[in-house]
Structures are given as C-alpha cells and as structure tokens.
Amino acid sequence: MQSTPKSMRLHIGLFGRRNAGKSSLLNAITRQQVSIVSDFAGTTTDPVEKPMELLPLGPVLFIDTAGIDDMGALGELRIKKTRQVFDRTDLGVLVAEAGTWGAFEEEILRALSERNAPAIVVFNKTDVARPPDAVIEMLNTQKVRWVQTVASEGRGIQEFRQALLDAAPEDFVNNPAILGDLVGPGEMAVLVVPIDKEAPKGRLILPQVQSIRDLLDSDAFCMVVKERELRCALDRLKTPPKLVVTDSQAFLKVAADVPDDIPLTSFSILFARFRGDLTTQVIGTMAIDRLRAGDRILIAESCSHHPISDDIGRVKIPRWLTQYVGGKLHFDHVQGHDFPENLQEYKLVIHCGACMTNRRAMLSRILHCKQAGVPVSNYGLTIAYSLGIFERALQPFPAALEAYHAEKTRLAGRPGGMPPESNSGASDYVCIRS
Numbered sequence: 001m002q003s004t005p006k007s008m009r010l011h012i013g014l015f016g017r018r019n020a021g022k023s024s025l026l027n028a029i030t031r032q033q034v035s036i037v038s039d040f041a042g043t044t045t046d047p048v049e050k051p052m053e054l055l056p057l058g059p060v061l062f063i064d065t066a067g068i069d070d071m072g073a074l075g076e077l078r079i080k081k082t083r084q085v086f087d088r089t090d091l092g093v094l095v096a097e098a099g100t101w102g103a104f105e106e107e108i109l110r111a112l113s114e115r116n117a118p119a120i121v122v123f124n125k126t127d128v129a130r131p132p133d134a135v136i137e138m139l140n141t142q143k144v145r146w147v148q149t150v151a152s153e154g155r156g157i158q159e160f161r162q163a164l165l166d167a168a169p170e171d172f173v174n175n176p177a178i179l180g181d182l183v184g185p186g187e188m189a190v191l192v193v194p195i196d197k198e199a200p201k202g203r204l205i206l207p208q209v210q211s212i213r214d215l216l217d218s219d220a221f222c223m224v225v226k227e228r229e230l231r232c233a234l235d236r237l238k239t240p241p242k243l244v245v246t247d248s249q250a251f252l253k254v255a256a257d258v259p260d261d262i263p264l265t266s267f268s269i270l271f272a273r274f275r276g277d278l279t280t281q282v283i284g285t286m287a288i289d290r291l292r293a294g295d296r297i298l299i300a301e302s303c304s305h306h307p308i309s310d311d312i313g314r315v316k317i318p319r320w321l322t323q324y325v326g327g328k329l330h331f332d333h334v335q336g337h338d339f340p341e342n343l344q345e346y347k348l349v350i351h352c353g354a355c356m357t358n359r360r361a362m363l364s365r366i367l368h369c370k371q372a373g374v375p376v377s378n379y380g381l382t383i384a385y386s387l388g389i390f391e392r393a394l395q396p397f398p399a400a401l402e403a404y405h406a407e408k409t410r411l412a413g414r415p416g417g418m419p420p421e422s423n424s425g426a427s428d429y430v431c432i433r434s
C-alpha cells in the first residue's frame with residue numbers, strides 16, 4: 001500500500017518533560033505500543049519521528065523532542081535541532097504532569113506561539129494531581145486548548161482526539177482533493193449524472209460541480225454523461241477512463257455498463273473521503289448486517305434542503321433498510337447543524353455526503369459517533385453495500401478496501417461468524433443525489 005509522503009502529513013510536535021507521559025499518550029491514542037522516548041537520559045538530542053494514520057485526522061507525523069527534558073531545559077531548548085522541530089511543527093502538543101508547571105512549559109508555549117503554531121496542553125496523570133487553577137485561567141485567557149488525561153488508563157483520549165481535530169490547521173483538515181489525486185494530468189474521468197425529475201432545473205448539484213472543478217485543477221479530462229448514454233460514450237473513447245463516478249441512484253445500471261477493469265465509485269463515496277473519514281465509515285457500513293427489527297437508526301443531513309416526495313433520506317433509505325432487515329426499524333432524521341447527544345440510542349448513523357459543510361464539522365460528528373460507540377456510514381456506502389457492489393465501489397481506495405477486508409476477517413473469526421453480505425432489497429433501490 002502506498003504510504004503518504006512525509007510532506008503531506010500533519011506534523012505534530014510533542015513536547016514535555018521526560019516523565020510526563022508522552023509515550024503513554026501516544027500508545028493510548030494509537031492503541032499501539034509506540035516507544036519513542038529513549039530509555040536512557042540524554043542519549044540523543046535528535047528528534048524521533050513516527051508517521052501514523054491517526055483517525056480522524058489521517059496521515060500525521062509525530063515528532064518527539066527526545067533527550068530534551070527539564071534538566072537544563074531552557075538551555076537545551078535553544079539548540080539548533082530543537083528549534084528545527086518547532087519550525088516544522090504544524091500543531092504542538094505540550095504534555096505536562098497535572099501538578100507540574102514551570103518555566104519549561106511556558107517556554108514551549110511561547111516558542112509555538114511565536115511561530116503561529118496552534119498548541120494543545122495535555123495535563124496527564126490527573127488521577128494523582130489537579131492542574132493548577134492559575135495555569136488553567138492563563139490558558140483560557142490565551143485561548144490555548146487543554147485536556148486532562150490519565151493516558152496509562154486511556155482516560156481523556158477521546159477528548160484529546162477532539163482537541164487535535166479542533167486545533168488542526170484549516171488547510172490540513174479541509175483536504176482539497178476530491179478525485180484529483182485519483183485521476184492524474186492528462187487522464188480521463190467519466191462522471192455519470194442522471195437528469196430526471198429530481199435533478200434541479202438548469203444546474204448541476206454541488207458535488208458534481210466540485211468534482212468537475214477538481215479535475216480541471218488537476219489538469220485531467222472530464223466527460224459528463226447521463227446514465228443512458230454511458231455505454232455509447234465509453235465505446236467512443238480510444239483509451240478507457242481512469243475512473244467512472246456515478247450518482248449513487250444509478251449505481252446498478254452503471255456497474256453493469258462499465259467493464260470490470262475500469263474503477264467505479266460514486267460522488268457520495270468520494271465525499272465520504274473528502275468530507276469525512278472513509279475508512280471509519282466503511283467499517284461503520286458493515287453494521288448494516290447486524291441490524292435487527294426494532295433498532296433505531298439516525299439519518300443525518302448537513303443542510304436543511306426541502307425534502308422531495310420520494311426523498312432519499314426520508315423514504316428510500318428507510319424503505320430499503322426495513323426490507324433488508326425484514327422488520328420494522330425506527331428512523332430519526334436531523335438536518336443542518338442539529339446533531340443529537342443521545343447517539344448511543346442508535347444502532348447506526350447514516351450521513352449524507354456533507355457537501356454543504358466543512359470537513360472539521362463532519363469529522364467532529366464522526367468522533368461523536370465513535371465516542372458513543374455507534375457505527376457511522378454514508379449514503380453512497382450504504383447503497384453500494386446494499387447492492388452487493390461494495391468492494392467494487394471501494395476499488396479506487398486501497399486503504400479503505402484493505403480495512404474492509406481486515407474487518408471482515410476479524411468478524412468472521414468471532415463466535416457465530418459474520419452474516420454474508422446481502423443484496424436483498426437491491427431491485428427496489430433508487431437512490432440519492434450525491
């Protein structure tokens with residue numbers, strides 16, 4: 001699997017005294033044993049780098065200032081290598097023992113502030129001490145985010161994740177690629193856009209327009225066709241397209257018309273990656289097989305558009321899922337900025353493509369679902385799963401596909417195994433606008 005280049009990763013500088021619990025914090029957030037701090041005091045002043053996939057942010061690079069500690073710290077902080085860490089830090093994390101605060105910590109915050117790098121203060125080991133009130137007041141005044149953790153027990157880690165997400169620079173969170181990274185300069189994408197009574201008059205919808213613009217920005221070619229003309233359009237091409245993207249409502253017909261060796265996905269799935277966290281939502285989608293009659297499902301849309309008569313969120317998805325499960329399900333709907341706090345009451349959250357919101361807002365919703373232990377899917381992913389073309393629709397996204405296979409294997413190994421993927425209800429399924 002292709003690894004994200006270092007330059008594309010969010011650089012998270014990790015600072016703190018040696019016994020503050022930096023390694024425990026990393027172990028807790030990655031759920032791996034990551035030992036980045038030298039066992040021997042003063043063995044190196046070289047920063048230690050650790051690239052990771054950190055959900056929900058994506059590819060990050062932790063840089064630990066190993067060997068820099070409170071012994072002569074202020075002097076050490078001025079050495080060249082440490083200054084370089086500050087210089088390439090996009091986001092600084094200062095780990096402090098809850099009862100310990102002094103010039104060392106102040107100096108780190110000042111160095112980050114000078115470089116306009118956002119900072120998060122993690123007060124660790126709060127089971128044995130409280131952070132000083134005066135320090136909390138100072139941080140609040142300076143609008144520095146802070147969280148309390150007991151990293152060795154995993155406490156406060158979700159709050160730390162949220163703080164990372166909240167503090168991450170805007171241009172990192174709002175990753176600009178919709179499909180420009182999938183279709184290179186000089187390559188062709190075919191976009192399938194049904195024009196039926198549900199299509200708005202005289203215009204294309206936002207995910208379609210944004211996808212076309214993204215392709216143009218990438219110096220790629222773009223052909224836009226209705227589903228009826230797709231077969232004919234493909235036949236006329238001398239070279240097969242690099243990718244076909246369809247409105248999810250036409251998934252079945254388009255899958256039948258596009259040869260298997262041409263990658264295919266939907267606008268909605270592209271937006272699960274662009275606005276959300278594709279891997280998490282892929283795993284969340286697999287919860288469809290665990291739904292039972294009587295379960296509650298939340299359908300969430302990021303804008304407050306007026307529902308049409310055969311609305312996808314209100315009519316089609318509920319009808320299809322009810323048929324799939326073979327019993328009555330309870331659906332709740334939210335629109336716009338509303339997102340409920342009682343998420344733990346739901347067995348699944350199905351979210352729209354979130355084209356009208358920013359990624360930070362969508363990632364926060366995904367985090368809230370995770371905190372509540374509720375799987376979260378997306379309209380396009382739900383549709384592809386139901387139609388039995390989930391793997392094909394994920395083909396352009398190797399990391400997500402790999403995560404799907406790993407989860408399938410994991411579930412198959414559990415007592416009782418995993419119910420087979422089903423496409424029941426597929427013939428009745430007519431779907432969405434993105």
Ligand code: SF4
Pocket residue numbers: 301302303304305352353354355356357433434
């Ligand atoms: S994808 Fe979501 S935010 Fe975009 S138009 Fe549809 S309901 Fe609104």
